[in-house]
Amino acid sequence: MKTPIYLDYSATTPCDPRVVERMLPFFTDTFGNAASRSHAFGWTAEAAVDEARKQVAQLIGAHPKEILWTSGSTEANNLAIKGAAEMYAKKGNHIITTATEHKAVVDTVKHLETQGHRVTWLPVDGKGHIDLQELEAAITDETILVTLMTANNETGLVHPIAKIGEICKRKGTLFHTDATQAPGRIELDVEAQNVDLMSISAHKMYGPKGIGALYVRRRNPRVRLTAQIDGGGHERGMRSGTLNVTGIVGMGQAARLAREEMATEIPKLAALRDRLEQRVLAALPDAVINGDPASRLPTLTNISFPYVEGESLIMGVKELAVSSGSACTSASLEPSYVLKALGLNDELAHSSIRFSLGRFSTEEEVDFAADRIVAEVTRLREMSPLWEMVQEGVDLSKVKWTVH
Amino acid sequence: MAYSDKVLDHYQNPRNVGSLDKDDPNVGTGVVGAPECGDVMKLQIQVDNDGKISDAKFKTYGCGSAIASSSLATEWLKGATVDSAAEIKNTQIVEELSLPPVKIHCSVLAEDAIKAAIDDWRAKNGTAKDDAAPPANESKTGESKTGQTTS
Numbered sequence: 001m002k003t004p005i006y007l008d009y010s011a012t013t014p015c016d017p018r019v020v021e022r023m024l025p026f027f028t029d030t031f032g033n034a035a036s037r038s039h040a041f042g043w044t045a046e047a048a049v050d051e052a053r054k055q056v057a058q059l060i061g062a063h064p065k066e067i068l069w070t071s072g073s074t075e076a077n078n079l080a081i082k083g084a085a086e087m088y089a090k091k092g093n094h095i096i097t098t099a100t101e102h103k104a105v106v107d108t109v110k111h112l113e114t115q116g117h118r119v120t121w122l123p124v125d126g127k128g129h130i131d132l133q134e135l136e137a138a139i140t141d142e143t144i145l146v147t148l149m150t151a152n153n154e155t156g157l158v159h160p161i162a163k164i165g166e167i168c169k170r171k172g173t174l175f176h177t178d179a180t181q182a183p184g185r186i187e188l189d190v191e192a193q194n195v196d197l198m199s200i201s202a203h204k205m206y207g208p209k210g211i212g213a214l215y216v217r218r219r220n221p222r223v224r225l226t227a228q229i230d231g232g233g234h235e236r237g238m239r240s241g242t243l244n245v246t247g248i249v250g251m252g253q254a255a256r257l258a259r260e261e262m263a264t265e266i267p268k269l270a271a272l273r274d275r276l277e278q279r280v281l282a283a284l285p286d287a288v289i290n291g292d293p294a295s296r297l298p299t300l301t302n303i304s305f306p307y308v309e310g311e312s313l314i315m316g317v318k319e320l321a322v323s324s325g326s327a328c329t330s331a332s333l334e335p336s337y338v339l340k341a342l343g344l345n346d347e348l349a350h351s352s353i354r355f356s357l358g359r360f361s362t363e364e365e366v367d368f369a370a371d372r373i374v375a376e377v378t379r380l381r382e383m384s385p386l387w388e389m390v391q392e393g394v395d396l397s398k399v400k401w402t403v404h
Numbered sequence: 405m406a407y408s409d410k411v412l413d414h415y416q417n418p419r420n421v422g423s424l425d426k427d428d429p430n431v432g433t434g435v436v437g438a439p440e441c442g443d444v445m446k447l448q449i450q451v452d453n454d455g456k457i458s459d460a461k462f463k464t465y466g467c468g469s470a471i472a473s474s475s476l477a478t479e480w481l482k483g484a485t486v487d488s489a490a491e492i493k494n495t496q497i498v499e500e501l502s503l504p505p506v507k508i509h510c511s512v513l514a515e516d517a518i519k520a521a522i523d524d525w526r527a528k529n530g531t532a533k534d535d536a537a538p539p540a541n542e543s544k545t546g547e548s549k550t551g552q553t554t555s
């Protein structure tokens with residue numbers, strides 16, 4: 001077993017070797033520009049792009065013509081949100097979202113807010129769910145877009161996309177979902193789920209970085225977007241720029257593998273995740289699982305460890321590549337805004353760790369990770385004055401601290 | 405974040421972790437920081453009859469630099485006189501551990517904890533404060549004993 005052990009698949013995934021194999025010829029031999037209509041180099045590239053478009057479309061139940069290539073989900077989110085806001089400005093200027101979205105949505109929406117758009121930030125409950133009735137009540141004739149992610153990148157929480165899509169359809173507003181964390185991990189079907197715009201990214205599904213896609217519904221209704229990048233009119237004029245053929249081919253292959261292997265991969269990874277979680281909780285019963293265990297990605301668990309501080313914990317488990325939502329507020333890092341939105345107190349937000357598993361995770365790695373975490377939390381607790389006070393029966397919330 | 409070798413050493417092999425009896429008249433206890441700030445430091449000194457610190461212990465909830473700062477502080481405290489201990493400055497800790505700017509406040513916390521422990525011992529023993537330099541951060545550390553009080 002090689003260390004450090006990679007348990008950060010929600011940050012990015014390695015390329016599947018089968019993806020790399022498919023991409024390689026496109027760097028050197030079949031390197032044509034997919035927009036070159038006058039020779040075989042261009043035709044070969046275009047055919048490969050078409051094939052990839054079909055593969056990505058199949059993964060989410062779309063038509064190939066509804067797939068638009070971008071540089072990733074950040075760009076797809078920007079295009080969906082800003083493009084719709086501009087295109088439908090005559091209809092209204094109201095957008096609905098939540099505070100627990102990825103920054104690529106939060107900051108895009110905030111940008112529009114400064115430009116005069118009205119934004120409803122739906123509150124979330126302690127698990128991260130929005131209230132669907134509240135969503136429905138918030139939609140008015142002025143509402144042009146509801147943007148809510150499929151699965152949260154920090155807690156893994158899966159929103160009821162189909163229900164949200166149904167509400168938006170019934171109320172006549174467009175629905176965009178940032179599904180970056182979802183492909184291969186949960187079922188996606190833009191028809192069944194009534195999605196109008198969906199962002200996905202290759203590097204979260206064993207494809208290369210720097211390539212992604214935006215699904216744009218073609219009928220029922222036909223969604224139109226104002227381009228955010230002008231130029232040669234590629235991608236139906238909605239996103240100009242010479243296509244990243246190599247990346248696109250890789251994303252297509254990654255989508256095909258995700259679709260074919262989901263059925264076996266999901267139960268395997270869910271079992272590994274549960275194993276990790278149970279091993280940790282058995283030894284540290286007061287550890288807290290963040291999010292909603294009844295509705296989350298099969299690959300992820302986000303756990304807070306009371307009485308120890310997150311940055312020191314990460315420092316102690318350097319054999320593990322995991323994410324921490326936190327560090328002391330006095331340093332440059334703020335505790336996770338997502339966990340804060342769920343109402344976690346600072347102390348718990350400070351000590352959260354996100355473990356995210358993937359295609360190449362093994363039982364051996366998971367057991368090692370669980371044991372390391374348990375050992376380090378135990379060691380740090382022995383060093384923690386908070387743990388000592390709790391053992392002595394002190395109620396930490398009643399202590400008068402010297403806030404500095 | 406890259407840590408210096410000395411920070412890593414103190415983090416991995418912290419010196420003098422533990423607790424002394426806070427009700428012992430010869431023990432001074434300082435608790436500074438707050439959980440919502442991400443750091444709480446408890447530092448204790450045991451003082452013998454001729455004003456020398458015979459033992460020092462700490463417990464810290466905080467980042468690796470905070471753990472290292474308090475661990476180092478206990479090393480310096482042991483064998484020092486109370487008066488010389490009161491002179492320890494956070495800048496000396498920064499220098500010894502090569503702390504980067506974002507971690508300077510971890511060393512400030514250690515200095516505050518030392519002062520708070522000394523104040524507590526002095527209060528218990530009725531030693532007039534003005535026979536030594538006044539604590540630099542008195543306003544912050546005045547509540548040294550409040551770590552255990554409820555409000």
Ligand SMILES: Cc1ncc(COP(=O)(O)O)c(C=O)c1O
Pocket residue numbers: 010011071072073074075102104149151152153178180181200201202212
């Ligand atoms: C939910 C979510 N949205 C958007 C992004 C950004 O995607 P990309 O790196 O493709 O721009 C990420 C990845 O960090 C994500 O997890």
Ligand code: FES
Pocket residue numbers: 328329330331441442443466467468469470506507509510
């Ligand atoms: S204790 Fe706050 S960063 Fe060190």
